[in-house]
Amino acid sequence: MREIRVLVAMAWRVDRRLTLAMIAEPFGNTLVLLSGLWLAMLTNGVVQNDTRQVVTGVAALVLGAGLGWQLDLSASQWRMVLGEKVAHAFDTKIARLSAELPTLEHFERAEYQDQLEILRQRQGQLGNSMSALAVTIKAICAGLTVLVLLVVAHPAMLLLVLLALPALLITKAQQRWRAQAEDQSALPGRTARHLRTVAQDRDAAVEIRLFGLADNLERRIGTLWNAQRRPIEHAERKVALLSLAQQVLYVIGVIAAVGFVLHQAIQGRSALGDVVLAIYLGQQVQTAVIWPIQAVAGFGRTLHTVSRFLWLADHAHTATGAGGAPEQIVEGIRLENVSFRYPGTDKWVLRDVSLTIPAGAALAVVGANGAGKTTLVKLLTRMYEPTEGRITVDGVDLADLDVHEWRARLAAAFQDFARFEFTVQQAVGVGDLEHLDDTGHVRRAITRASADVLDQDAQLGTSWGGTDLSTGQWQRIALARGLARTTPLVRFLDEPTASLDAFTEDALFDSMTRATDGANGMITILVTHRFSTVRSADLIVVLADGGVAELGSHRALLDRNGRYARLYRSQAAAFAD
Numbered sequence: 395m396r397e398i399r400v401l402v403a404m405a406w407r408v409d410r411r412l413t414l415a416m417i418a419e420p421f422g423n424t425l426v427l428l429s430g431l432w433l434a435m436l437t438n439g440v441v442q443n444d445t446r447q448v449v450t451g452v453a454a455l456v457l458g459a460g461l462g463w464q465l466d467l468s469a470s471q472w473r474m475v476l477g478e479k480v481a482h483a484f485d486t487k488i489a490r491l492s493a494e495l496p497t498l499e500h501f502e503r504a505e506y507q508d509q510l511e512i513l514r515q516r517q518g519q520l521g522n523s524m525s526a527l528a529v530t531i532k533a534i535c536a537g538l539t540v541l542v543l544l545v546v547a548h549p550a551m552l553l554l555v556l557l558a559l560p561a562l563l564i565t566k567a568q569q570r571w572r573a574q575a576e577d578q579s580a581l582p583g584r585t586a587r588h589l590r591t592v593a594q595d596r597d598a599a600v601e602i603r604l605f606g607l608a609d610n611l612e613r614r615i616g617t618l619w620n621a622q623r624r625p626i627e628h629a630e631r632k633v634a635l636l637s638l639a640q641q642v643l644y645v646i647g648v649i650a651a652v653g654f655v656l657h658q659a660i661q662g663r664s665a666l667g668d669v670v671l672a673i674y675l676g677q678q679v680q681t682a683v684i685w686p687i688q689a690v691a692g693f694g695r696t697l698h699t700v701s702r703f704l705w706l707a708d709h710a711h712t713a714t715g716a717g718g719a720p721e722q723i724v725e726g727i728r729l730e731n732v733s734f735r736y737p738g739t740d741k742w743v744l745r746d747v748s749l750t751i752p753a754g755a756a757l758a759v760v761g762a763n764g765a766g767k768t769t770l771v772k773l774l775t776r777m778y779e780p781t782e783g784r785i786t787v788d789g790v791d792l793a794d795l796d797v798h799e800w801r802a803r804l805a806a807a808f809q810d811f812a813r814f815e816f817t818v819q820q821a822v823g824v825g826d827l828e829h830l831d832d833t834g835h836v837r838r839a840i841t842r843a844s845a846d847v848l849d850q851d852a853q854l855g856t857s858w859g860g861t862d863l864s865t866g867q868w869q870r871i872a873l874a875r876g877l878a879r880t881t882p883l884v885r886f887l888d889e890p891t892a893s894l895d896a897f898t899e900d901a902l903f904d905s906m907t908r909a910t911d912g913a914n915g916m917i918t919i920l921v922t923h924r925f926s927t928v929r930s931a932d933l934i935v936v937l938a939d940g941g942v943a944e945l946g947s948h949r950a951l952l953d954r955n956g957r958y959a960r961l962y963r964s965q966a967a968a969f970a971d
């Protein structure tokens with residue numbers, strides 16, 4: 395079974411010694427359980443005045459139980475340590491896999507979100523997974539041992555096994571109800587978590603205070619919490635009731651069985667040792683029948699969580715093309731009848747777009763809010779794949795290229811930039827990991843972006859004792875990050891200067907477009923609403939109604955006197971005023 399293999403492999407990788415200790419635990423427990431047998435031997439030896447039996451019984455009791463307890467006890471102590479290590483390994487892996495999901499599709503699809511939510515909710519279980527496996531093996535070994543002992547005490551005691559059947563059915567129903575309840579509570583759980591994050595979110599803090607949203611948020615979180623708990627509590631109530639009924643039935647069975655063996659002994663048909671064994675088993679029979687079933691069921695839940703982890707791993711490693719990305723662009727990038735709608739939506743954002751961006755060109759993408767400019771950038775960076783049509787680089791379908799290799803040849807700065815609260819050196823350096831610690835390299839990127847707001851070794855973010863920046867300063871850091879790779883094949887600038895003034899943007903873009911004359915045919919794609927910057931681009935595409943409304947140079951589009959010319963003139967007039 396793949397889940398068990400993954401689990402053991404993870405524990406083995408994390409700590410071999412402790413994994414071996416976990417495997418030894420069931421044997422220790424089996425040795426302890428066998429003491430009933432030695433106790434019976436000891437009793438019979440005393441009753442029959444048989445020194446050999448007494449000595450063997452005592453020796454086996456001391457050695458077997460002593461060793462068994464030791465193994466069992468030390469494994470229980472190590473279990474927690476191994477659990478912490480395995481939990482850390484899984485947490486790290488899940489964080490990595492989440493960051494590795496090749497596209498952004500999981501943010502759009504509710505079923506992906508639900509899977510991730512359940513995985514997050516039950517992430518703690520993964521730490522205990524190795525321990526759950528050890529407990530399950532231990533329970534099965536204990537069950538088998540007690541079954542053997544039952545036969546030794548009196549074969550009729552095996553009838554107790556029949557009591558396992560209702561327990562089995564109940565446990566199966568429990569599993570089903572709990573899984574259903576978890577699925578039902580995933581959406582409200584996820585939404586409540588989102589609202590909790592919003593309530594503590596720094597970006598939302600001002601509006602939450604201004605609009606007095608604290609009460610409203612608290613109420614909504616409360617309602618969602620109840621909606622999340624309701625199915626779980628309902629399932630737990632049903633489980634508790636049935637378990638109680640099954641326990642009562644079970645205890646009655648045990649009393650009857652012990653009474654039967656006692657009756658046999660009184661009639662002289664059994665030895666006194668068998669009665670001792672039966673009484674001993676009276677306490678252990680629960681172990682034999684219920685524990686393995688519950689352990690297997692519990693472990694089944696753990697495996698269910700592991701299977702969600704595997705689902706994440708499979709998605710993170712979905713094949714995304716295997717071809718190597720080119721070292722240079724010779725002809726250009728072509729969009730061939732590209733149509734796109736976001737996963738799970740019906741609305742076409744781009745419809746039948748065909749466009750050629752020649753090698754070495756600086757392309758400006760303009761259009762009204764919601765025209766699809768950022769979506770175009772997301773398709774070219776392969777955050778999403780086109781719904782229809784294809785994008786080619788020098789005639790090779792982008793979908794056939796290894797996505798990581800392709801992205802390694804891109805550089806980008808966005809309006810919705812990340813605020814990495816690292817040192818300035820690292821916040822910029824992560825834009826080109828190969829040069830993360832190269833201060834000269836990072837300094838040049840900072841200078842190109844006019845982002846020299848702090849020393850390179852200064853810490854960003856007040857939470858870490860560092861300095862907070864204004865939105866514009868943060869954006870300059872993000873821009874510097876987008877300029878850290880010096881020779882990408884495509885550099886995307888998606889409104890990276892929205893927080894800066896128009897003159898600064900002009901100057902920045904000017905210096906950047908000059909840098910596109912590189913020998914590798916680097917293409918610059920600029921998304922902006924500022925037409926003063928747009929005019930210095932080689933090619934301008936105007937997006938409207940999901941398609942290309944106009945395409946050409948600044949001069950050609952002005953001569954055409956269409957949509958672009960109107961927009962340009964209105965902005966120019968505003969500046970002139």
Ligand SMILES: Nc1ncnc2c1ncn2[C@@H]1O[C@H](COP(=O)(O)OP(=O)(O)OP(=O)(O)O)[C@@H](O)[C@H]1O
Binds near residue numbers: 502736764
């Ligand atoms: N993740 C998403 N899921 C569903 N629809 C989306 C998503 N992101 C964007 N859209 C929709 O796609 C359309 C195009 O969005 P896009 O961000 O590409 O526009 P834009 O031209 O960059 O706009 P702006 O100038 O405001 O930045 C919009 O109608 C938007 O509602």
